[in-house]
Each structure stands twice: as C-alpha cells, then as structure tokens.
Amino acid sequence: MQTAVTIRDVARLANVHPGTVSRALNPHTRGLVNEETAARVLTAADQLAYRPNSIARGLKTSRSMTIGVLIPDLTNPLFPPIVLGVDDRLTRDGYTPLLVNTGSDPARERASIDAMLARQVDGFIAATARLDIEPLAVAMAAGLPLVLINRTFEDGSVSACTVDDRRGSELAVRHMIDLGHVRLGYVAGPQNVSTGHRRYLGFTAAMVAAGLALPPERVSYAGAFTEAAGAQACAAILRADPGVSAIITANDRLAIGCYDALTAAALRCPEDVSIIGFNDMMFIDRLRPPLSSVRVPQREIGYAAADLLLEQIGNEDTPPREVMLEPELVVRGSTAPPAR
Amino acid sequence: MQTAVTIRDVARLANVHPGTVSRALNPHTRGLVNEETAARVLTAADQLAYRPNSIARGLKTSRSMTIGVLIPDLTNPLFPPIVLGVDDRLTRDGYTPLLVNTGSDPARERASIDAMLARQVDGFIAATARLDIEPLAVAMAAGLPLVLINRTFEDGSVSACTVDDRRGSELAVRHMIDLGHVRLGYVAGPQNVSTGHRRYLGFTAAMVAAGLALPPERVSYAGAFTEAAGAQACAAILRADPGVSAIITANDRLAIGCYDALTAAALRCPEDVSIIGFNDMMFIDRLRPPLSSVRVPQREIGYAAADLLLEQIGNEDTPPREVMLEPELVVRGSTAPPAR
DNA sequence: CTGTTAGCGCATTCAT
DNA sequence: ATGAATGCGCTAACAG
Numbered sequence: 001m002q003t004a005v006t007i008r009d010v011a012r013l014a015n016v017h018p019g020t021v022s023r024a025l026n027p028h029t030r031g032l033v034n035e036e037t038a039a040r041v042l043t044a045a046d047q048l049a050y051r052p053n054s055i056a057r058g059l060k061t062s063r064s065m066t067i068g069v070l071i072p073d074l075t076n077p078l079f080p081p082i083v084l085g086v087d088d089r090l091t092r093d094g095y096t097p098l099l100v101n102t103g104s105d106p107a108r109e110r111a112s113i114d115a116m117l118a119r120q121v122d123g124f125i126a127a128t129a130r131l132d133i134e135p136l137a138v139a140m141a142a143g144l145p146l147v148l149i150n151r152t153f154e155d156g157s158v159s160a161c162t163v164d165d166r167r168g169s170e171l172a173v174r175h176m177i178d179l180g181h182v183r184l185g186y187v188a189g190p191q192n193v194s195t196g197h198r199r200y201l202g203f204t205a206a207m208v209a210a211g212l213a214l215p216p217e218r219v220s221y222a223g224a225f226t227e228a229a230g231a232q233a234c235a236a237i238l239r240a241d242p243g244v245s246a247i248i249t250a251n252d253r254l255a256i257g258c259y260d261a262l263t264a265a266a267l268r269c270p271e272d273v274s275i276i277g278f279n280d281m282m283f284i285d286r287l288r289p290p291l292s293s294v295r296v297p298q299r300e301i302g303y304a305a306a307d308l309l310l311e312q313i314g315n316e317d318t319p320p321r322e323v324m325l326e327p328e329l330v331v332r333g334s335t336a337p338p339a340r
Numbered sequence: 341m342q343t344a345v346t347i348r349d350v351a352r353l354a355n356v357h358p359g360t361v362s363r364a365l366n367p368h369t370r371g372l373v374n375e376e377t378a379a380r381v382l383t384a385a386d387q388l389a390y391r392p393n394s395i396a397r398g399l400k401t402s403r404s405m406t407i408g409v410l411i412p413d414l415t416n417p418l419f420p421p422i423v424l425g426v427d428d429r430l431t432r433d434g435y436t437p438l439l440v441n442t443g444s445d446p447a448r449e450r451a452s453i454d455a456m457l458a459r460q461v462d463g464f465i466a467a468t469a470r471l472d473i474e475p476l477a478v479a480m481a482a483g484l485p486l487v488l489i490n491r492t493f494e495d496g497s498v499s500a501c502t503v504d505d506r507r508g509s510e511l512a513v514r515h516m517i518d519l520g521h522v523r524l525g526y527v528a529g530p531q532n533v534s535t536g537h538r539r540y541l542g543f544t545a546a547m548v549a550a551g552l553a554l555p556p557e558r559v560s561y562a563g564a565f566t567e568a569a570g571a572q573a574c575a576a577i578l579r580a581d582p583g584v585s586a587i588i589t590a591n592d593r594l595a596i597g598c599y600d601a602l603t604a605a606a607l608r609c610p611e612d613v614s615i616i617g618f619n620d621m622m623f624i625d626r627l628r629p630p631l632s633s634v635r636v637p638q639r640e641i642g643y644a645a646a647d648l649l650l651e652q653i654g655n656e657d658t659p660p661r662e663v664m665l666e667p668e669l670v671v672r673g674s675t676a677p678p679a680r
Numbered sequence: 681c682t683g684t685t686a687g688c689g690c691a692t693t694c695a696t
Numbered sequence: 697a698t699g700a701a702t703g704c705g706c707t708a709a710c711a712g
Contacts, residue, residue, distance in 0.1 A: 006689060017699045022691055029691085034697055054458045055404060056689035058395045059704050075421055075622065080414040084441055091448070096455055099439045101424055108431070115436055118394045256626060282415065286596060288628035346705055357683045362707055369707090374681060396705035399688050 005048045014044035021045070025052065058120065067309065068116035069097045070126040077281045078298060079127060082149060085302025086125055093310055095122070102128050117142070123309050125149060145312035147305045151194045152322060159312060159320045161305035165195055168294040168327035169202030170209075172248045172276040175292070175329055177210055180337045181246035181274065185218040185237040187258060189225050189250035196225075199250045199278060217241060222254050230257020231264075238265050238273075245273060245338040252277035252284050255291055255334075270336035280330050289333030297325050345388045354384035361385070365392065398460065407649065408456035408479075409437045410466040417621045418638060419467060422489060425642025426465055433650055435462070442468050457482070463649050465489060485652040487645045491534045492662060499652060499660045501645035505535055508634040508667035509542030510549075512588045512616040515632070515669055517550055520677045521586035521614065525558040525577040527598060529565050529590035536565075539590040539618060557581060562594050570597020571604070578605050578613075585613060585678040592617035592624050595631055595674075610676035620670050629673035637665050 007025075011018040016037060023029040024041035033041075044050075058064045069086055071079050083099065090097050098121060100112040116124075117139075124139045127149035139146050140158070148160040176184055186203050189196030200219075207214045217240035222229035230249060234257060237244055249255040255277030262269050269275050269289055277284060280295035304323050312318050347365075351358040356377060363369040364381035373381075384390075398404045409426055411419050423439065430437050438461060440452040456464075457479075464479045467489035479486050480498070488500040516524055526543050529536030540559075547554045557580035562569035570589060574597060577584055589595040595617030602609050609615050609629055617624065620635035644663050652658050 007691095008689080018690080019692080019700075020698055022689095023698085026691080032697075037697080051454065051458050053399075053460060053689055054455075055395055055398045055460050056704090057691075059393075059399050059689080059706090060691045062704070064395060074423055075417075077415075077417065077622070080420060083414055083439075087441060091452065091455070094455075096438060096459065098436060099423075101427060112431065114391070115394075115431070115434075118391050119436065120393060120395050282417070283623050283626075286623075286627060347707095348705080358705090359684075359707080360682055362705095363682085366707085372681070377682085393705055396688090397707075399690090399705080400707045402688070 005050050006053070007050070009048055010041065010045050010050050013048060014041045016041060062120070063122055064120040065094055066096045066098050066116075066119060066121050067306070068113070068121040068124045069099045070102050070113075070124065070128045071099065072102050072128050074099075074101045077283075078279060078296075081298035082127060082302035082305075085299035085304075086306045087302075088299075089303045089306030089310070095310070097125075123147075123313055125305050125309055145309055147309045147312070149301060149305050156322060157320055159308045159322065161301050161308060161323045162194070162325070163296045163301060163327050164324045165198035165327075166202030166205065168278060168296070168329075169199045169248065170206040171327065171329040172278070172294055173203060173206035173210065175276065175331065175335065176246040176248065176274060177212070179246075179274065179335060182212055182338075183218070183241065183244050183246070184212065184214070185220070185234075185241070185244040185247040187230055187233045187237070187247060187249040187254045188219060188221045189254065190223060191221065196250055203248060215241070218244060222250070222257075225251045225253050227253050227257040227260065230254030231260040232257070234258040234261035235264065238262075238267070246275075246335075247273055248276045250278055252279045252281045252291060252293055255293070256287065259287065270334050271339060274335040274338075276329075276335060285332060287334075292332045292335040293330055295328045295330050297327075300325055345390050346393070347390070349388055350381065350385050350390050353388060354381045356381060365390075402460070403462055404460040405434055406436045406438050406456075406459060406461050407646070408453070408461040408464045409439045410442050410453075410464065410468045411439065412442050412468050414439075414441045417623075418619060418636075421638035422467060422642035422645075425639035425644075426646045427642075428639075429643045429646030429650070435650070437465075463487075463653055465645050465649055485649055487649045487652070489641060489645050496662065497660060499648045499662065501641050501648060501663045502534070502665070503636045503641060503667050504664045505538035505667075506542030506545065508618060508636070508669075509539045509588065509590075510546040511667065511669040512618070512634055513543060513546035513550065515616065515671065515675065516586040516588065516614060517552070519586075519614065519675060522552055522678075523558070523581065523584050523586070524552065524554070525574075525581070525584040525587040526560070527570055527573045527577070527587060527589040527594050528559060528561045529594065530563060531561065536590055543588060555581070558584060562590070562597075565591045565593050567593050567597040567600065570594030571600040572597070574598040574601035575604065578602075578607070586615075586675075587613055588616045590618055592619045592621045592631065592633055595633070596627065599627065610674050611679060614675040614678075616669075616675060625672060627674075632672045632675040633670055635668045635670050637667075640665055 007018050007021045011021045021041050024033045024038040087097055098116050102109045123145035125147050146158055150162050152160040188200045191197045220233035220236045222233040255275050258275050267273055277291045277293035280293040284291045347358050347361045351361045361381050364373045364378040427437055438456050442449045463485035465487050490502050492500040528540045531537045560573035560576045562573040595615050598615050607613055617631045617633035620633040624631045
C-alpha cells in the first residue's frame with residue numbers, strides 16, 4: 001500500500017531507465033539529462049502521483065534530512081514559538097524536525113535521544129535546560145552538528161542562539177530609573193542556568209552603571225522559575241526592605257509570584273511596587289495589572305538556531321558561532337512612578 | 341561518521357552471521373536463536389555501541405515507525421498537552437511523532453503533508469481545525485490509518501477522540517442554576533467546527549432540560565475563538581438583555597473577551613455577571629477573577645488518540661471507533677450567586 | 681538453530 | 697545523454 005509507485009514505475013511509463021528518472025527528478029542532477037526527456041519523466045511522475053521515498057533516499061545518501069529538536073517542556077509557553085521558528089527554517093530546506101519533549105524523566109529522555117540517533121538525524125537543536133545532558137555529548141562524539149538555544153557553553157565550543165539577557169535586564173532597570181525609582185529589588189532565577197545568571201549579571205551591572213545602591217537584601221534568589229519560588233523570593237525582599245518601590249524579575253512566572261506576594265502583603269501594583277517580568281509570555285498582558293516585560297523574540301531565536309545548524313551541516317568545518325538577538329521592553333500597567 | 345558500526349561489525353565480533361545478529365537483536369525473533377549466542381551477540385552489540393539503523397530497517401519492512409501529527413497552532417495552549425499525550429503513547433511503542441504545525445498557510449501545509457507521506461509515515465493524527473484539509477483525503481486514499489482529535493466525521497467513518505462537549509456545557513449550566521441563576525446567556529463559538537457546535541447544543545439542551553427560558557437574543561455567535569470575537573458577542577448579549585446574570589462561553593478565550601466586555605459596560609464579574617469558560621487553559625486561573633472553566637483532559641485525549649491509532653495499525657480492519665472523554669467543571673472566582 | 685540469499689527504493693558509479 | 701550495475705543496512709524466506 002502507501003506509495004506503491006516507485007521510480008521504476010515512472011521509468012516504465014516514461015520509457016527510460018530508472019537511473020534517468022532519478023537524475024531527472026533531482027534538482028541537482030537535472031542538468032545531466034536531456035530537457036525533453038526530463039519533461040517526459042516529470043509528467044509521468046506526477047501522472048502516477050509519484051512520491052520519492054525518502055527512507056530509501058536516506059539509506060543511500062546516509063542523510064536523513066531530519067533534525068532532532070530537544071525541548072524541555074512544550075507546555076511552557078516559551079517553547080512553542082521557538083519550535084515554530086525552527087520548523088520554519090528547517091522545512092524551507094526540506095528538513096523535518098523530530099521533536100522530543102525531554103521533560104523530567106532522564107530514562108525517557110535517553111530513550112528519545114537514542115531513537116533520534118537510530119533515525120540518523122543529521123543534527124540537533126537543544127533548548128534543554130540541563131547541560132549535563134547526555135545526548136549532547138553523544139551527538140558531539142558522533143560528530144553531529146549541534147546548536148544550543150538559550151544557553152551556551154561558556155567556552156564557545158558549540159554554536160548557540162540566545163537573546164541578549166544582560167541587555168534585557170538593563171532595559172528593565174533603565175525603565176524603572178526613568179520612572180523615578182531608586183530603591184530597586186531583584187528576584188533572580190536559578191544561577192546555574194545561563195539565562196538566570198546572565199539576567200542577574202545584567203541587572204547588577206545596570207545598577208552599578210546608574211550609580212544606585214544595591215544592598216544584598218534587595219536581591220533574592222528563586223530556586224526555580226515558578227510562581228511559588230517567585231512569591232517566596234519577593235516576600236523575602238519586602239520583609240528585608242519594606243521601602244522597595246520596584247522589583248525586577250528574571251522571568252514572567254517569577255513576576256506572577258511577585259503579584260501574589262504583594263497581594264499577601266496588602267500592597268498594590270503598580271501603586272506601591274512596580275514589577276517587570278522577562279519573556280513576555282502569551283497572556284501575560286491579561287494579568288491584572290498587565291505585566292510589563294522584556295520581550296524575547298522566541299520565534300526568531302528558533303529560526304536563527306536552525307539557520308546556524310544548517311550552515312554547519314552545509315560546511316563540515318564551520319567554526320561554532322554564537323548569535324545573540326536583541327530583547328525589547330514592553331511597557332504595560334505594572335510599572336508606574338513611585339508613590340513617594 | 342555517525343553510526344559507522346553496522347550489523348555486520350557486530351556479526352564479525354560475535355562470530356556469527358549478520359542474519360543471526362538481526363534475529364538476536366530483535367525482540368520478536370530472539371526466540372529463534374540459541375540463548376548463548378544471543379548473549380554473545382548482545383554483548384558484542386553494546387561493546388561496539390551498535391545502534392540499529394532504523395532507516396534501513398524501515399526500507400526493508402516498509403514501516404517507518406513514524407506518525408504524522410497535525411496541529412493547527414502549537415502556540416495555542418490547548419495543543420501542547422495533547423502533543424505530550426500523543427508522544428507518550430507513541431514512544432511507548434517505539435513510534436516517533438512527526439509534528440507539523442499546519443498553521444494558516446495552505447501551501448506550507450500541503451508541503452508538510454507531502455513530506456510526511458514521502459517519509460512513509462505509518463498513520464496520521466490530526467487535531468486540525470478544518471475538515472476540508474487535503475491530507476486527510478490523501479491519507480485515507482493511501483489506506484493510512486487516521487485518527488481525529490476534537491472533531492469527527494459525523495458519519496463515524498473515521499476514528500476520533502474527543503471530549504464530551506455537550507456534557508461540558510451541561511456541567512456549566514447546572515452550576516449556574518445551582519448558584520441561583522435563571523437568566524443565562526451563551527457566547528457560542530463558530531458553528532462549523534464540531535466543538536463549537538456541540539458545546540452550543542449541550543447548552544441549549546441543558547436549558548431545555550432545566551425548563552429555563554432561552555430567548556434568542558441571549559445567545560450570540562462568535563465568528564472565531566478569539567478574545568475580540570468573545571467581547572463583541574458578549575456586548576451584544578448585554579445590550580439585548582441587561583438583566584442577564586450569567587454567561588456561559590464555548591471557550592476560554594471567548595470568556596476573556598467577556599471580561600473585556602463587562603469592563604467596558606462597567607459591570608463586575610462575578611458580582612454582576614458570572615462567567616464560565618471552556619478548556620481550562622493554562623494560566624486561566626491567573627486572571628482577575630480566576631475563571632471558572634470546563635476542564636478538558638487534553639493530555640489524556642492525545643494519549644487515547646494515539647492509542648486508537650496504534651490499535652488500527654495493529655489490525656488492518658479494526659472498525660473506526662470514537663472515544664469520548666469526560667470533562668470536569670473547575671469552579672473558581674468568576675461564578676457567584678446572582679446579586680438580585 | 682544458524683548460514684545463505686535476496687531484495688526494499690533509490691543515488692551513483694561506470695560504460696556506452 | 698542515457699543504460700547498466702552496485703550497494704546503502706537491514707529483515708525475511710529458505711536452506712541446511
């Protein structure tokens with residue numbers, strides 16, 4: 001069943017040799033064949049609704065035209081746009097993404113990676129959170145091209161596509177300062193992931209640059225990018241310095257947690273405390289108040305990552321490259337001048 | 341590069357014939373081989389870190405162990421959980437999903453479908469909105485198993501997995517009635533998609549069953565499942581009957597639109613008007629007020645759909661079956677007794 | 681129980 | 697410019 005029609009059927013109908021059909025149908029080799037016969041083959045092909053069997057092609061060429069795409073958690077609104085961007089770029093060149101949600105189960109993760117390797121993927125794009133992840137090692141050992149999303153090996157040994165996290169934090173600080181805030185607090189994300197760390201660095205750098213004081217108790221570290229962790233961290237800051245008038249966070253979900261902490265402390269946003277998130281997640285503009293946030297061009301990141309990968313697949317020895325995209329501050333209702 | 345090690349290398353190391361290696365490595369045929377030799381082969385295999393090349397396998401068996409998964413819009417929070425459920429079930433049986441975001445571009449859509457067909461997918465799972473979609477026809481013509489998600493051919497000619505939409509609407513109506521509401525309005529979704537239609541039917545049926553009046557002006561049809569359409573529909577109802585105290589919607593985004601319409605009309609939720617959504621999207625509990633909504637077990641739906649598909653792949657002539665899962669009402673802050 | 685043989689559908693040499 | 701032949705890595709039918 002399926003595509004019973006093979007290259008041989010087309011050959012018979014067009015009265016040529018299968019080899020010729022192959023050449024005529026392949027854009028690269030069409031030049032090798034008489035224009036007239038090529039035309040005959042083409043019509044025969046779509047008369048029979050011929051579809052090249054990419055499995056067979058892959059076996060022959062030892063390129064599967066598939067790319068493994070590792071996503072930690074598809075239900076996190078951050079990732080779907082990235083996937084779309086990756087998909088856009090990949091399909092443009094005839095590649096098919098093999099998506100895998102690496103999730104939290106290492107066993108399943110390993111199995112998925114193995115499956116992709118068995119399927120002869122031509123490369124990997126990994127947006128996965130952990131760096132200790134095995135497949136990366138496996139992939140690199142196998143000489144497979146690899147591009148990281150939103151994280152890097154700091155030694156620059158592997159290509160990556162990220163947003164300029166430091167710059168994003170700077171934008172947030174600048175906005176708060178422009179509004180008149182001077183007592184800024186920061187809810188940091190986990191410091192063992194590059195986004196968490198770099199956003200934090202950007203924040204402190206911007207504070208220093210602005211000549212503002214930053215007592216340690218106005219920075220609180222969330223153990224995870226969750227609402228609960230954000231609420232806890234925010235509460236700690238409010239406790240340590242009730243006079244804080246603006247809080248910048250490393251992530252929208254942490255910001256949501258801040259909303260909760262403010263509510264619990266009977267404080268209002270933005271009247272008492274202004275808040276800025278990071279990522280500009282979908283629906284974040286639907287919160288009350290709508291959250292000001294640093295927008296990350298997720299889709300573009302995915303696209304650029306795929307682009308990087310294809311580049312590497314193209315020429316074996318392209319040096320690893322890191323692409324950094326610009327974030328943008330989206331101002332909404334969660335930021336206002338301090339009451340004072 | 342890649343897996344330079346083939347079944348032949350293993351054979352050499354284990355001192356057996358390649359055919360034997362194949363048998364020993366394949367769970368189905370392991371019984372045919374001496375336990376001792378099998379063991380020898382196994383150790384040889386993982387000593388060499390042998391990975392079966394599933395491309396080659398697929399060529400031989402003419403089964404790719406891949407399934408095409410058609411999703412209309414990955415960034416819609418409804419779909420990622422479905423994808424996860426599908427993925428769960430599929431990988432459990434060694435299948436790999438080939439995800440495609442059908443989106444709004446018919447040309448790209450067609451191309452993606454073609455790519456999957458060329459990749460010899462063993463079946464399709466389609467959560468796509470439109471029924472006129474070509475691939476379905478193609479798939480069925482090719483004799484490929486197909487399972488629909490959240491939609492059905494009403495003639496029952498193709499397997500499908502859905503939630504009991506009518507029942508969901510009933511739950512919503514019942515809750516409103518229990519709270520004491522009698523003047524209910526309904527913001528319906530598009531009637532040319534089965535979810536929109538069936539949710540509407542469930543609503544009217546429940547109203548009739550409860551013996552409540554339902555003047556036509558208290559039902560308004562949204563042209564799409566968007567916030568804007570919901571706001572417009574809700575405004576129409578409020579205009580037609582300012583006394584309406586409860587509005588049920590076909591979808592959470594329509595419900596968000598209702599929030600907007602209420603705000604515009606200087607009405608409060610739930611004090612003046614109670615609202616119930618449908619789907620229980622992520623973060624919908626973060627709205628102000630948190631939205632009461634009919635929860636759809638998305639992940640289970642995906643899982644069940646994949647299950648159905650595998651069943652069909654197993655036995656050629658399994659009759660099409662429709663699986664309907666139970667929804668559940670999640671009560672939050674958007675519903676309260678009428679002010680009266 | 682294991683070795684042998686023969687392709688799956690295609691791309692690619694080498695002839696012609 | 698095209699035909700012929702070969703083999704990618706694997707499984708399956710057939711021998712032995």
